[in-house]
Amino acid sequence: MTTAKDDSPARRRGRRPAGDDTKAALLEAARGVFAETGYDGATVRAIAARAGVDAAMVNHWFGGKEGLFATAVLNVPFNLDEVLESVTVDGPDRLGENIVRTFLTRWDGAGGEAFVALIRSITTKPEALGTLKNLLISKVLTAVMSTTGSDRTELRSALCASQIVGMGMARYVAQIEPLASADIETLVAAIAPTMQRYLTGDIDG
């Protein structure tokens, strides 16, 4: 429906003059299109058109749509160490604040497009859901939980994940105002206490 009307740019056939990095162009275009329409909605032709190359290049460079998705979206260069470092440098009392700020900063930047693509692809690509779970729960949150010494770490991790994912959905996918346009610090102030309570506070009412 929103299919961007395949405009073959009428490029000349054959090898291009040096300088063009079509592989990188495809990766960037892929993140954009996957973020906008999800895995199924995104067509190889639309991605190639945005990258300014032919659709066959997807197969040539990534072996197909799956490979492109895996490289562009699943293999997100998400630096776990960065998150954990910024999270564990202060005491456990500021963990919640640091988590919220780190994710928002990360997602507001260019790298966040891959996360939107991930969320938008959850329904049709099981790998996307697996990546989200693995990344968020298995790696980030369990690592964080191990520093708090709290009880019921699994439930606490899941609660944190629910608020993080919900925040991402509201800000980037659903774009609910004024949350979508709010300053990072405004959201940190509002959401960090939630995260902190889920991490170390009372969750029994």
Add this chain to the structure above:
Amino acid sequence: MTTAKDDSPARRRGRRPAGDDTKAALLEAARGVFAETGYDGATVRAIAARAGVDAAMVNHWFGGKEGLFATAVLNVPFNLDEVLESVTVDGPDRLGENIVRTFLTRWDGAGGEAFVALIRSITTKPEALGTLKNLLISKVLTAVMSTTGSDRTELRSALCASQIVGMGMARYVAQIEPLASADIETLVAAIAPTMQRYLTGDIDG
């Protein structure tokens, strides 16, 4: 991929004996299939097969896949009054608790299938996103907010929505354990304080 291998049930051609309500059967089947695979993943043939009729009936009764989706998922008979009543009967101090419990109860029941279908379809159907926003923000939360007398009602509504959506994603879509299998009251105890603070508490840190 998970396409349930079109088994045309080899029904006899022509008008069926009275008693069969294919329209209702299609609606129910549609909610199920849409919930499982999202809008794009769901095929008209799979829905028709589950309903025990031919795929052409979708066009005959609903004008096509879009119409079926609109009727089965977007036009959810969601009784707003029920939510608002159970939410406003107690004082404003228990609003958060009531909201969380109401949504969980509703979604755990059969009627919630439409909501899962909604979330699973957000990626490829803009209308699904509009419905979610309209339902959650415009109707439920603004109505609730009007009873609290708090400041910054828009931001508070958006924060509530983020936790509600995140809770739904974690429990029904991503199925993160142990949150996915937890008792409703366990989650109410854990999440209600968040909701209550977003509604009437301090959100400035």
Add this chain to the structure above:
DNA sequence: GCACAAATTCAAGTACTGTTGAATTTTTGA
């Protein structure tokens, strides 16, 4: 009873998608 309307299935039509092999141009190495 009988003709007409409604409901249903069947088969084909049309559109679109990912993929592949041939053709063509540029780069690279000896």
Add this chain to the structure above:
DNA sequence: TCAAAAATTCAACAGTACTTGAATTTGTGC
């Protein structure tokens, strides 16, 4: 300088999905 390799586009294939019109059966009013 020249041949081989790499990169790119083009055209076509196979698969699948939604849709549509004809054929067929059942229900309904007179």
